[in-house]
Amino acid sequence: MFVSRPVVHPVEAPPLREGGNNAPRVRMKDIQGMAGTPGGLALRLVQFLSAVVSLCVMVTISDFSSVTAFCYLVVAVSLQSLWSLSLAIMDIYALLVRRSLRNSGIISVFTVGDGITSTLTFSAACASAGITVLIENDMDRCAMNPCTRFETATAMAFISWFAVSPSFFLNFWSLAS
Numbered sequence: 726m727f728v729s730r731p732v733v734h735p736v737e738a739p740p741l742r743e744g745g746n747n748a749p750r751v752r753m754k755d756i757q758g759m760a761g762t763p764g765g766l767a768l769r770l771v772q773f774l775s776a777v778v779s780l781c782v783m784v785t786i787s788d789f790s791s792v793t794a795f796c797y798l799v800v801a802v803s804l805q806s807l808w809s810l811s812l813a814i815m816d817i818y819a820l821l822v823r824r825s826l827r828n829s830g831i832i833s834v835f836t837v838g839d840g841i842t843s844t845l846t847f848s849a850a851c852a853s854a855g856i857t858v859l860i861e862n863d864m865d866r867c868a869m870n871p872c873t874r875f876e877t878a879t880a881m882a883f884i885s886w887f888a889v890s891p892s893f894f895l896n897f898w899s900l901a902s
Contacts, residue, residue, distance in 0.1 A: 758895045760812070760835050761819035761826035765895075769813035771888040776806035776846070779881035782874050794852035795875070801842075801849035802882055805889070808842045832900045839893035843886055850882035 757764025779802045789795040812835065819826050826832070857875040861867050 756895060756899075758891050759826075759899055760832065760892075760896060761816055761824065763820065765892065766813060766816040766820065768888050768892050769809050769816055772809035772885050772892070773806055773813055775881045775885040775888065776802040776809060779878045779885065780806060782878040782881065786871055786874055792856055794849070794856045795878075798849040798853045798878065798882060801845040802885065805842045805846045805885055808838055809885075809889070812838075827899070829900065832896055836893065836896040836900050839889055839896060843889040843893050846882055846886045846889065850879055850886060853879040853882065 756762070758768055759765050780799060783789050783795060783799050783802075786795075789799070815826065818824075826835075853875065857872065857879055860870050860875070861872045
């Protein structure tokens with residue numbers, strides 16, 4: 726019976742780079758949307774701007790504080806805007822000094838923060854959408870309430886959530902790999 730036998734071939738170590746630059750090699754290619762990339766910065770800016778617009782629209786309504794879901798929306802988008810702004814600043818810094826934000830500790834903080842803020846923003850947007858539908862369709866009280874502003878603030882909160890979701894999933898994937 727003829728059976729092939731495995732053969733081991735010795736492999737030489739790659740030569741050291743000249744100039745003393747023996748930095749570790751990058752294990753995975755940076756995907757646009759991850760922290761420290763131009764795509765990641767664009768996602769953070771979209772998150773920030775849509776959360777700020779939602780916050781500004783809700784704050785301009787005089788009686789938004791009478792509904793708990795709208796108060797929750799204000800708190801959630803406030804937290805989302807602060808989180809997105811701080812990470813956008815970190816992305817700008819990483820891009821300017823050409824540093825990679827691929828440290829597992831940093832990525833885990835980004836992942837947990839994105840997960841918390843995305844959950845809060847999504848739940849607040851859903852609650853506000855439910856109250857808006859109740860006021861507009863079920864109670865027919867849009868004459869007394871600024872329904873279009875409620876809808877605008879809710880829509881901007883959903884846009885912020887749509888922008889934070891890719892950041893969360895890409896950071897989570899990067900952390901897992």
